[in-house]
Structures are given as structure tokens and as C-alpha cells.
Amino acid sequence: MKTTINFITEIYKHYRRNVEMSERYYRSSLLTIDLPAVARNYQTFGRLHLNKTVIPVVKANAYGLGSVQVARYLMEQGADFFAVATLDEAVELRMHGVSAKILVLGVVPPENVKKAIQHRVAMTVPSKEWLDQAITQIDDDNEKDIWLHIKIDSGMSRLGMTTVEEYKETIALIQETPNLIFEGVFTHFACADEPGDAMHQQQQKFETIVNEADKPEYIHSQNSAGSLRENFSFCNAVRVGIALYGYYPSEYMKEQTSVELYPSVTWETEVVQTKYLDPETAVSYGWTYQASEREKVAVIPIGYADGYLRSMSGAYVEIGGKQCQVIGRVCMDQTIIRVPDDVEIGDKVILMTEDGDDAQSVETLAQQQQTINYEVLCNLSRRLPRLYQYEDHKRINNELLK
Numbered sequence: 001m002k003t004t005i006n007f008i009t010e011i012y013k014h015y016r017r018n019v020e021m022s023e024r025y026y027r028s029s030l031l032t033i034d035l036p037a038v039a040r041n042y043q044t045f046g047r048l049h050l051n052k053t054v055i056p057v058v059k060a061n062a063y064g065l066g067s068v069q070v071a072r073y074l075m076e077q078g079a080d081f082f083a084v085a086t087l088d089e090a091v092e093l094r095m096h097g098v099s100a101k102i103l104v105l106g107v108v109p110p111e112n113v114k115k116a117i118q119h120r121v122a123m124t125v126p127s128k129e130w131l132d133q134a135i136t137q138i139d140d141d142n143e144k145d146i147w148l149h150i151k152i153d154s155g156m157s158r159l160g161m162t163t164v165e166e167y168k169e170t171i172a173l174i175q176e177t178p179n180l181i182f183e184g185v186f187t188h189f190a191c192a193d194e195p196g197d198a199m200h201q202q203q204q205k206f207e208t209i210v211n212e213a214d215k216p217e218y219i220h221s222q223n224s225a226g227s228l229r230e231n232f233s234f235c236n237a238v239r240v241g242i243a244l245y246g247y248y249p250s251e252y253m254k255e256q257t258s259v260e261l262y263p264s265v266t267w268e269t270e271v272v273q274t275k276y277l278d279p280e281t282a283v284s285y286g287w288t289y290q291a292s293e294r295e296k297v298a299v300i301p302i303g304y305a306d307g308y309l310r311s312m313s314g315a316y317v318e319i320g321g322k323q324c325q326v327i328g329r330v331c332m333d334q335t336i337i338r339v340p341d342d343v344e345i346g347d348k349v350i351l352m353t354e355d356g357d358d359a360q361s362v363e364t365l366a367q368q369q370q371t372i373n374y375e376v377l378c379n380l381s382r383r384l385p386r387l388y389q390y391e392d393h394k395r396i397n398n399e400l401l402k
Helices: 002-022 035-048 059-063 067-076 087-095 110-118 128-135 164-176 198-210 224-229 251-256 362-369 373-378
Strands: 030-034 053-056 081-084 101-104 122-125 146-151 180-186 218-220 237-240 265-270 273-277 295-300 316-319 322-327 335-339 348-352 386-390 393-397
Touching: 030 035, 035 053, 035 067, 035 224, 035 237, 035 386, 053 067, 053 218, 059 067, 059 373, 067 081, 067 087, 067 386, 067 393, 081 087, 087 101, 087 110, 101 146, 110 128, 110 146, 122 128, 128 164, 146 164, 164 180, 164 198, 198 224, 218 237, 224 237, 224 251, 316 335, 362 373
Parallel strands: 030 386, 053 081, 053 237, 081 101, 101 122, 122 146, 146 180, 180 218
Antiparallel strands: 030 265, 265 348, 273 295, 295 335, 316 322, 316 348, 322 335, 386 393
16 A cells, blocks of 8 residues: 555656646747637537537647647536547547547557557547457457447548448447447538538438438537538537637638637747848848848747748738738748847747737738648647646646656
């Protein structure tokens, strides 16, 4: 007994050291995450889909916001089911105290099924072939429940089965294998955030297949766009990803829906050096920019390794209420800005704001990068310290100093 107590004490000391270290950071760049905004978005979908399970999708480090902190906070708001893309992401949540149900939406390699069982993680069944292989990896003396969600390919042409026959055979195999539980069935929409009838066509195919067999506890098809557009009575759960964090899946969806979302991320840094350039002085790698006159520039300690991509050359940041242009090529760790004469070392620089119509909005950054807001958020590096604000509390998480 004494040995057990000592072991637990050591674990606690280690955990406390990790917490203390994680709250340190030694750079002037910071992401601020508004957790109550995330919670408001979660609650919004709860009201849109009454009596259904809202499944927050926290894959890709919660779209760059930090999966552990987001999941922990949402658990306090009543969330009891999360979705991730990989088993590694699920194990990370378990190791940091997330006890809610977790579904891996991607394929767990059959040889790693025992790890999913160990951490009480639900798995996706993309095909009967996968299930055949997975069953061979389960220990004969296993007594733990193994939760499975069958994936139907209703038109994405990605993961999932396409025929009623395979669906029925897979269910039969689950039901005849000890400790396997047919817990859910789901699909994924390819065009829910675009005009047209593709989403309804996929939903109809999904319902046609699922109606051919006994129904499981969870039936889910809608992603963020689908959840904003429709409330399918056939389903009893929805998966919310990008919209959970306050961002519309597309400009079309923003225009079509009356649902208000609350953006949750800001990104700030500071000027670390200023200097004046003489006319014709070249800037950064490749000398792609030359000063046309004497001008002042500032260096900020942010680069593409942080998620501020090379394509941001020519974009604008905000310093002291003024829009200042990025000049030359964005470097791995630093970026050069053309600034007014009154800008000094230590001045705050805004790279990303919560205002959807701002020059530093996630959507504006996506346009500059010729991509979508999903990718802008997912590119936010884990080396950026994150400040979590909720109620009267603030907490810094720095993954480099765990």
C-alpha cells in the first residue's frame, strides 16, 4: 500500500512540474483562445439539434486551438462524445484526463486495435476486410467492450462501404464476435457547404443502406455545413468541426445561414527590430522586394514554421491601428513589415483577429493563401504558446516545455 501511495505521489509531482513548465513561454508571440466562444458555438448546435448528441470534432489539435484544452473545457459544459482523426489523437486526450467517449474517424491499423481497446476508444469500420483483420488482433481472453462505428461511403469516394450486402455482412460479423459492439453508423458529405442537391442525394443513399438492417445507438451524417443547413430526423447525432470554433465552412454557408457563430482565435506578436532602408535596398530571401524610397521596416518573430506561410507576402498586419504590409518573402521564423515612422520595438502586431470582416480575419488570411479557413487554422504550429481565457481565468499552454 505504501509503495502504491509513493508511486501516485511521484506521478502527481511529475504532473505538477509539467503543468508549471507548460505555463512558461519565452517568446513574444501568442495565440489567444476564447474557450467560452467555443462553448457558445457548441451550445448553439445543441439548440439547433435538440435531443441529439453534438459531437465536437477535435482532430488536428482541435483545428489548431489545442485539443486537450478544448475537450476538457467542453466536458465541463456537458460534452460527452468527441471525434478525432487518429488513434494517437485519441490517446493524447486520454492521457490528459479526457474521459468522455472518443471516436476515431480514420482507420486504426489492425495491429494497433489492442491499443484502442486499452484506452476505451471507439473505432471506425471502413470495410469488412478491415474488420476481418482487426478481429485477428484481439486477444482470446479479452473481456473489454469494443465499440465500432461502420462508415458508409455515400458519395465522397473515400473511406467506407458502398453496398447493402457488405454492410449487412459486417454487422453480422460484429454481432457474432464476443465483446464487439455495433455502436454507430455514419457517413460524410462532400458538398454540404456548396449550393445544389448533392448533400440530400448522399443522405438518401445513406438512409437507404442503413434502413436495411438493425439500427445502432448512434446514426450521424452531418458535418458543420450539414448541421447548419438541415436537421435530418433520421440521425440522432451531428459532428461539428470548423463551426465549433466559430468559422463558417464556406462563404456560401455564411450567406445562407442565419446562425451566428463566435470566432475564437486571435494571434499577436511584437516588433523585435526596426530600421530604415535606403532606396533600392533589397529585402529577404531572393531579393523579391526593393525599397523604392527611404522607408522604415520592422521585423516580427513569426514565420512559416509558425503557420504564417510564405504566401502571406503582400498581406497586411495591424500595428497601432494601422495596416502595415508584409514585404519580401516570409522566412521560417521571421517576417519583415513596412511600417510608419512611429512604430517602435515592442509594439503589438495583430496577425489574426476574431472579426470575420477584418483585414486580419481567418477568412482574409485564407484568401491571401488561396486556401480555406480550415487550413489556415490547422497550420497554426504547436510551437506557438496558447493563452486560454475562460470566465475569470487565464492559462498559458506551451507544448515545447511539457
